[in-house]
Amino acid sequence: MDQNNGRRVVLFPLPIQGCINPMFQMAKILHSKGFSITVIHTRFNAPKASSHPLFTFLEIQDGLSETDIRTDDNTWLFTLLNRRCEASFRECLTKLLGSSDSETGEKKQMISCLIHDSGWTFTGSVAESLKLPRLVLNVYTVSYFRSHFALPKLRREVNLLSQDSDQDDVVQEFPPLRKKDLVRLLKEKREYLEPYLNMILESTKSSSGIIFVMSCEELDQDSLPKAREEFKVPIFAIGPSHSKFPASSSSLFTQDETCIPWLDKQEDRSVIYVSFGSLASMTGPELIEIACGLRNSGQPFLLVVRVGSVKGTEWIEAIPEELMAKVNEKGKIVKWAPQQEVLKHRAIGGFLTHNGMNSVVESICEGVPMICLPCFWDQFLYARLVSDVWRVGLHLEHRIERNEIESAIRRLLFGSEGEAIRERMTLLKDKVERSVEENGSAYRSLESLIDHISSF
Incomplete structure (x- = not known):
């Protein structure tokens, strides 16, 4: 100082x-x-x-x-x-x-x-x-x-x-x-x-x-x-x-610090991190589609579900017991996460995000490619910047469907399309890093x- x-x-x-x-x-x-x-x-x-x-x-x-x-x-x-x-x-x-x-x-x-x-x-x-x-x-x-x-x-x-x-x-x-x-x-x-x-x-x-x-x-x-x-x-x-x-240190929510030890046990670039920010909400059926898509992808995932963010329920009661058992095999659900620490972790391979600008910039700074599911206001523009202009992520085109989510995860983590996205993200990360040096x-x-x- x-x-x-x-x-x-x-x-x-x-x-x-x-x-x-x-x-x-x-x-x-x-x-x-x-x-x-x-x-x-x-x-x-x-x-x-x-x-x-x-x-x-x-x-x-x-x-x-x-x-x-x-x-x-x-x-x-x-x-x-x-x-x-x-x-x-x-x-x-x-x-x-x-x-x-x-x-x-x-x-x-x-x-x-x-x-x-x-x-x-x-x-x-x-x-x-x-x-x-x-x-x-x-x-x-x-x-x-x-x-x-x-x-x-x-x-x-x-x-x-x-x-x-x-x-x-x-x-x-x-x-x-x-x-x-x-x-x-x-x-x-x-x-x-x-x-x-x-x-x-x-x-x-x-x-x-x-x-x-x-x-x-x-x-x-x-x-x-x-x-x-x-x-x-x-x-x-x-x-x-x-x-x-x-x-x-400026978070309004209590962060679940058990995320990091859990991530430590996962393979490099294998985990999909999912968070929709501090304001967005969803319905019970939408939460089920997201959970099924994550589970069906076969990849480990860290899902943040904010208390009160699922309409009509307090937390994740909308997920049936049988599905929850399958979710717990590969995934971890928390109420809030230390996002910057999570995104910089070696195990994170992609970020399914609402595209709030804080989240987008944090993802770029850590070089994590995104799957875009904007909810409201400025998020729609940032999702297009990510998918169409910078081309460092995929856009779900507003489809909260298990098959679409599973497909997007596989496209992002595997194959030539995902590799090209990661290469562009690395270049963008480097450019932004140089700007603040x-x-x-x-x-x-x-x-x-x-x-x-x-x-x-």
Whole structure:
């Protein structure tokens, strides 16, 4: 760690796992560069302060009820959070800026800036009123973030798209999404989508800069110049930092550490790891199809089934006893796994994933080819990047069927097709690794970000 530079940065993550991990990786990077860190967070999905003893944590009221947090509509949940957190956030930040050290009475360290998740839209007016520079941390790829503002317009046309016979055609306004992906992406009722996206766009354009923690020139080469032209604020594509700053300490779930000893007993590149992230859900019949496909492949597998993720059941009760006995012969089912440790294990041969960007980037960083089964939102685009653009995985084309899953596993692990995928993945992994090394594109972008923050 660099010597403390006398400056403090305030971070404000959106309270979902896929946004908390990148924010804490950002915090660890800044702390390693000499900045002190204060994290303002909601009571809902509060991070574990004990896992980060070098950071200061301040909790604010979020006003969410039990009914609110059970909603399946994330756009509505984020809209509620923005409505109900503004007053408590303003009070907290105002007090922080004006506070003195309780022991010495001296002024605390200079606060350089606020870094908040792009999903917080009220922060612009608060920071401006307090004359505090503000950076937006973005957990999407540059390509998705640029294109997703077209979703309200595309949503109005989705009925026409669903009747289109050319469902495999690429959506011109949103490549490399295909029309059938867009229909699925927009099928959920999201009446708050357009106003929420408009607020995100306005908040981002009025910021002092955008940090893309999941992107680097090697992954977003075509989109970065266009984004700089469109947003007209400094953009920092600092790339994945997973190898240097693991996300496990910021997990909201208890990780089953028995995964690693189990993997130690398996052969190299033989295990299929299966996880659908912190938000996705499935039906009982879908879980059975996945379990059967894994079992029928004949390969050992590690299956993560989050508590409450199977509709109508608490955990894996939907799997019949006879099938469970067969599953246990080759597989292991856990409620949550230390994903980065799992993916870097020598036994992992493939990753059946929902294609959340954290998972995609972690898989690339460890050189693990993927089988794509996206569930919602940005995952549809990342699945196409994996299967159609980078060509480092196979796409199930939204078919949760045992025969399709078994076939995809065999294609990925055996034969010339799987070998070609692994070769391309190795090349992509190497490119991304070079980007974060000294003089790489992400390394240079991070150095520019540190200079930018230090200039405030």
